[in-house]
Amino acid sequence: MTSTDSSTSQGFRAEERAAVEEHARELRTEALRTSRADEAAQEARDVLADIAGMSDPDRYGMPAHALDGSVVCYFHSAETFTARYAILGFDDRARLDDEPMGATSSGPTEVTAEVEERIAALVARAVG
Known part of the structure; x- marks a missing residue:
């Protein structure tokens, strides 16, 4: 059928x-x-x-952290940019408004355990 x-x-x-x-x-x-x-x-x-392939001070690379798909904080290597200082910077979306004039970037001259701890705390505040 x-x-x-x-x-x-x-x-x-x-x-x-x-x-x-x-x-x-x-x-x-x-x-x-x-x-x-x-x-x-x-x-x-x-x-x-x-x-x-980077030298020790710049081996931290150029990480960036995002919040809702937008970069909130970043690290620019001194060696990569042929600069005197590395730059740790924060975008205006970072949540660091607890001071009347908060720094939006800093230039660490070396990354010690204390500096590393401070960076970690700032990044956590910025994206958390």
């Missing part, structure tokens, strides 16, 4: 077609996740290689 029902005219019922389409979407999503993960891993390897 030949069926002329439109739901089976292409070989699959509507539910079967929906299941196949859903599976295809899942496969595409997984492929995107995998390629993004591979890209992120390669980027991390590249960054680590760049950091390994």
Whole structure:
């Protein structure tokens, strides 16, 4: 017996077609996740290689921290920018408004344990 029902005219019922389409979407999503993960891993390897080539004072790199997708604080290496000082800077979205004139950037001359602790506290306040 030949069926002329439109739901089976292409070989699959509507539910079967929906299941196949859903599976295809899942496969595409997984492929995107995998390629993004591979890209992120390669980027991390590249960054680590760049950091390994820096001198000790600038080995901290140029990290930046974001809040709601916008950079709030950043670090510019003195060596990279051929400058006298490294610069730790904060954008106006940083939450450092507890003083009438808060510093929006500073130029650490060396990164000691005390300076590192102070930077960590400022970054935590800025993005927290």
